[in-house]
Amino acid sequence: MTTHVVPDARTAGSLVAERIARLVRAVPAAVIGVATGSSPLPVYRALADLVDGGLDLSRVTWFALDEYVGLPPEHPESYRSVLDRELVAPLGLDRLRVHVPEPGSDPYAAAAAYEADIVRAGGIDLQLLGIGGNGHLGFNEPGTPFGIPTHVAELTHATRRDNARFFPSLLEVPTLCVTQGLGTIGRARAHALIATGEAKAAAVAAALTGPVGPECPGSLLQRCPDVFVALDDAAAGGVEPTGQEIDAVR
Numbered sequence: 001m002t003t004h005v006v007p008d009a010r011t012a013g014s015l016v017a018e019r020i021a022r023l024v025r026a027v028p029a030a031v032i033g034v035a036t037g038s039s040p041l042p043v044y045r046a047l048a049d050l051v052d053g054g055l056d057l058s059r060v061t062w063f064a065l066d067e068y069v070g071l072p073p074e075h076p077e078s079y080r081s082v083l084d085r086e087l088v089a090p091l092g093l094d095r096l097r098v099h100v101p102e103p104g105s106d107p108y109a110a111a112a113a114y115e116a117d118i119v120r121a122g123g124i125d126l127q128l129l130g131i132g133g134n135g136h137l138g139f140n141e142p143g144t145p146f147g148i149p150t151h152v153a154e155l156t157h158a159t160r161r162d163n164a165r166f167f168p169s170l171l172e173v174p175t176l177c178v179t180q181g182l183g184t185i186g187r188a189r190a191h192a193l194i195a196t197g198e199a200k201a202a203a204v205a206a207a208l209t210g211p212v213g214p215e216c217p218g219s220l221l222q223r224c225p226d227v228f229v230a231l232d233d234a235a236a237g238g239v240e241p242t243g244q245e246i247d248a249v250r
C-alpha cells in the first residue's frame with residue numbers, strides 16, 4: 001500500500017488519475033471499476049485533462065460499484081445518470097462500455113448478472129474507491145462479510161443521511177441498492193482509494209491502520225496487494241505517516 005498525503009482534493013484527484021493513466025498506457029483494454037459520490041469527482045476532472053492531452057481510453061471497459069434500487073436509470077441521481085454526467089460526457093466515453101447494475105424489477109437477478117458480467121470481462125484490473133464515513137466500500141456497510149459477491153444490500157440510516165444531500169429530502173433516498181460485494185472488490189487486481197475532508201479521517205484511519213475485519217469494510221484494503229491511497233491533509237488526520245508505507249507528497 002502506498003499512501004500519498006497532499007494539501008487538497010484536486011491534487012489527490014490528479015494523483016489517482018495518473019495511477020489510472022499508468023494502467024491504461026500499459027494495458028489499453030483495461031477493466032476499471034468506478035465509484036460515484038463526491039470523492040472521485042476530482043479524479044474524473046483530472047482524467048478529462050489527460051484525455052485532452054491525448055490519453056486514449058477508447059478500449060477501456062468500466063464497471064460501476066453500485067446502483068440504487070427503485071430509481072429509474074433516467075432519474076438524475078441514479079448512478080447511471082451520475083456516471084453519464086461525470087464520467088461518460090467529460091471523458092467522451094462510449095456509454096455502452098460503462099456498465100452499471102440494472103436492478104429493474106428483479107434486483108437479485110440483476111446482482112447475479114452483474115457479478116457474471118465482471119467475471120466474463122476478466123475481472124477488474126483497478127478499482128477506484130471512495131470510503132463512507134462509517135468505513136463502507138461500495139454499499140457494503142459495517143458487518144458485511146468480506147467474501148460476499150455482488151448483492152442486494154440495505155443502506156444504513158447513516159449512509160442515507162450522508163446521501164440525502166443529493167435528494168430533495170431524506171425520505172427520497174432509496175433504502176436498497178445493488179452493490180459489488182467485498183468479495184468482488186477484493187478480487188480486483190489493484191485498488192485506488194481517494195478520501196478528502198475531515199469527515200473521512202476516522203474511517204481512513206480505521207481502514208488503513210485499524211484491525212482488519214467486517215466491522216470496518218475499508219480494512220479489506222489491508223489484505224489487497226496493490227493499493228494506491230490519495231488523501232488530503234484533512235482526511236489523513238488520523239493516519240500516522242510511517243516508513244515507506246506513507247509517501248508524503250508535499
Ligand code: F6R
Nearest residue numbers: 035036037038039130131132138
Ligand atoms: C459510491 C460508493 C460509496 C462512496 C462513499 C463515499 O459508488 O459506493 O461507497 O464511495 O459513500 O461517498 P462520497 O465520496 O460522496 O463521500
